[in-house]
Amino acid sequence: MVSVIVASPPVFGETVPMLEFAAGLVRRGHSVTALLGSRFAESARAAGARYVPLPENADYDDRLLLGANPERNALPPGPEQFNWDLTNVFVAGMNGQHEAVQRLLDEEPDAALLCTSLFVGAWPVALGAPGRRPRRWVSVAAAAICAGDDATTVFGPLPGLRGEEAVRAHRAANAEFHAMLTSTTSAARDRLTELGATEPVPDFYTAVYSLPDVVAALTVPEFDFPRVAPTPAFTYAGILPPHPGNDPRKPPWWDELDGERPVVVVTQGTTANGDLTQLLEPTLLALADMDVLVIATVCRDVSALGIDPPANARVAEYVPFDSLLPRADLLITNGGAGGTQTALAAGVPVVMCGTTEEKPMNAARVAYHRLGIDLKTATPSREQIVEAVTTVLGDPSYREAVRRVSASYAAHDPITTVEALLR
Template identity: 70%
Template sequence: MRSVIVAAPPVFGETVPVLRVAEGLVRRGHAVTALVGSRFAERAEDIGARFVPLHGAADFDDRRLMSDNPERFALPTGPEQYNWDLINVFVAGMNAQHEALQRLLEEDPDAALVANSLCTGMWPVALGAPGRRPRRWVAVVTNPIACDDDATTPMGPIPGLSGDEAVRAHRAANAEWHAVLEPTRQAAQLRLTELGAPEPMPPFYQALYSLPDALAALTVPEFDFPRANPLGNLTYAGILPAPPGGDPGKPAWWDDLDSDRPVVAVTQGTIANGDLGQLVEPALRALADQDVLVVAALGRDPSVLVGPVPANARVAKYVPFDELLPRVDLLVTNGGAGGTQLALAAGVPVVACGATEEKPMTAARVAHHRVGVDLATATPSEAQITEAVTTVLGDPTYRQAAGRLREAYAAYDPITTVEALLR
């Protein structure tokens, strides 16, 4: 048995995977303390972990974060919004995360740390600030890998280049990527200086990957880009399975999935569903006259939908994805890394529609590996959706490519991988 602290910023998509890892460690006999946001208290205690809440700027309710900060939506989509998100969601909590982690390590200096890679609370000590470092620090990477590499950029290899020309182009593009995120680096540097860290803050994503002892990336190499300079501390861990749904979670129309029509699932995820007019509603309209059964998982009450639900569509607030995906022929998604990979792990091709956070990087991988189509927008038109769905359903090579990824994902066990990295 080992003593393990698990930590994550209070964002659903970053916290839940870490708590799923914590649950696996608890079941294997480890003593786990969960340093997470207040709204995850019950979830942490239910898995058998000791719950310790984040506090101050490190604790917020991500369901209200955007509505409480309307100035964020006034920023142009792209670098300005992305820097705002990184600074206000992840960097702003550094001081409070640091203080909380130091208290826990004072209590148990031999504890190991399993932290979401965007948890910045251990960065000050890693860069020379006074304080304790855990016996072993494993960062769980939930988002697409965006490290420097001579063979690729965060959005994939630059097409049409080879040899030294490709290397120079990739290095230039990666340097530009760091320059775009310089406001985030500067914001982190200010906090590090406050906490007494003498070493300079590297570019944000270099810090994210280089400071921990080990990285456990929740993906597989077959869904990453080819790399010339792989990270020495990186281990591909596969993905966590979808949480079991069970019969109580099935809607009344579940048996309709037994029809002979192709099933197209549509989702905007669990957080980015404040405006279903971005993807779900256009998809329902676009596919209303197609010979498919559309299943829309809204993450919200169906009453919020504008307009009637087409006859060939079934909608629900939540759907047990572990039981739905094996019966789906195509997923239309906003491109979140978790949901996209769950579909691919079930052998389901994807139409990805994302333009913010990590979503373009996920969608670029979908296109690169030909396991679906990247529409390169968060607000696709009905015509774009119809064409993409028709293309993927009509071309068996997409399904075959997704099937190869299903075999790749099946070979990994993320809990065993993380446990091994703690030794």
């Protein structure tokens, strides 16, 4: 038995995978303490873990901080918003996270730490600040891998280059990416200095992937870019299965998913769904005259929809992806790593419409491997949506490429992988 602290910033997309790991480790007989945001207390206890809340200065509601924050939403998608997110959502919790981890390690000095890659509470001690180190520190990268090397940038290999010319270009592009996040790195350095760190602080994402003992990325090599050589402390773990729904009843339209016409699922995810006019509503209107069945998952009260659903659309607050995606032919999404890869694992091509956080990096992978189409916008036009849907549904090469990646997902077991890494 291993004693494990499972920790995450209080962000839905970061926390849900850690709850799955907590439950899986508990089922295998390990002692799990869940250090999570207060809104996840009940879920942590349901997983069988001992729940410990994040301190008040590291706890918040990400739906307000990310989804409905006028300061954030006033920033253009891209470097400014990305820096704002990293600084205000993740770096800002460092002091409270550090204090909480130290209290738990004082109780159980031999505990291992399993946390998301953007949980920064173990950074201070790793960089020389006073305190205890966990016996083993395993970081789970739930979002896109934001690391390049001599063979690729964080957005993929640069086209048309070979040999030393490609190496020089990739190094320059990767240096530019780190420079783009200078304000985030500076904010992290300030907090680390406050907490007594004595060693040089790397660039933010260099620290993300170099400080833990090992990084388990929730993806497969076939959904990553080709690399010269992943570091020995980097493991592709696959993805967790989609969480099954709690309601065993099927929607009244479930029998329509009978294969008579293609099924297109559209979602804006669980966080970036404050403005349904960006993607969900345009998709419903764009596909209204096509011979497809559109399933729109709003991930909030369906009354937020500002239009009447067309005759070929079915709208729900939530439909479990584990049941829905095996019956789907296409997913239209704003490109979060979890939903995108869940679709690919189910053999479903994707149309990507995301420009914030790590979503462009997920979209770049989809385009690179021809697993769907990247529209390179969060607000596609009706014409763009129709063309993309027509192209993917009409070209079997997309589904064939997805089948190959799907087989790799099926061959990975992330809970078994992470359990082994914790020992």
